[in-house]
Amino acid sequence: ADELVRDTRTPEPEGPEGRIGIWYGTQALFTVLPGLLGRLRVAAPRLEFRLNDAHAEQMVAALREERADVAFLHPPVDERGLELHPLLAEPFVAVVPKGHRLARRRELSFADFVNEPLIFCERSEGPALHDEFVQSCARAGFRPQFSERCVWPLATVGLVAANLGIGFVAASMQALPRPEVVFRPVKGMTLQLKLAAARRSNDGSAATQCLWDLVTSRPNP
DSSP states (O other): OOOHHHSSSOOOOOOOOOOOOOOEEEHHHHHTTHHHHHHHHHHOEEEEEEEEEEOHHHHHHHHHTSOOOOOEOOOOOOOOOOEEEEEEEEEEEEETTTTSGGGGSSSSGGGGGGGGGGEOOOGGOOOOHHHHHHHHHHHHOOOEEEEEEESSSOOOOOOHTTOOEEEEEEEEGSSSOOEEEEOOOOOOOEEEEEEEEETTOOOOHHHHHHHHHHHHHSSOO
């Protein structure tokens, strides 16, 4: 009878339990995060995760203040006390209003953006990205005319749909097409949006380690 009870008893789920704070940005949401969360559900069914979207600087602060356990952010950041694992690097593409003359082209170049109103992030949100974009325009012989500044790439696409200028977003944003815009590659575009996972170097919790193992076992592109 004892053996029969043991054979029919539901096994306890494996994996750590508790809570884990996961912070992320738009790029992670449209690339690596959904698959990782699905794998985390399987690996640790008793683990509750809390999600929060934020900017890279906010994520770094949240990690240091132990409000976040793992963050998916855009380097470079201040890595003191943190461990980073690179995940991917995406090229930028241009977002063009569908009725614009450039929408008929299959590929664009920086020279096409002379005298065009452009939509890009504030320098404070991404100094390295902003400066590289300005330098790319300078190499094409012009200074960019920014009509709008955006924090979130979805807002960039929305402003382009409103015909307020030509925007630039990571290639993964093409997964959510809008009928008012088209996405086009840009010849000579070296700008990349990098994504990395980050955690505190001294974090020894089982929950964080479980997710980190999934992150680091994911093959990099």
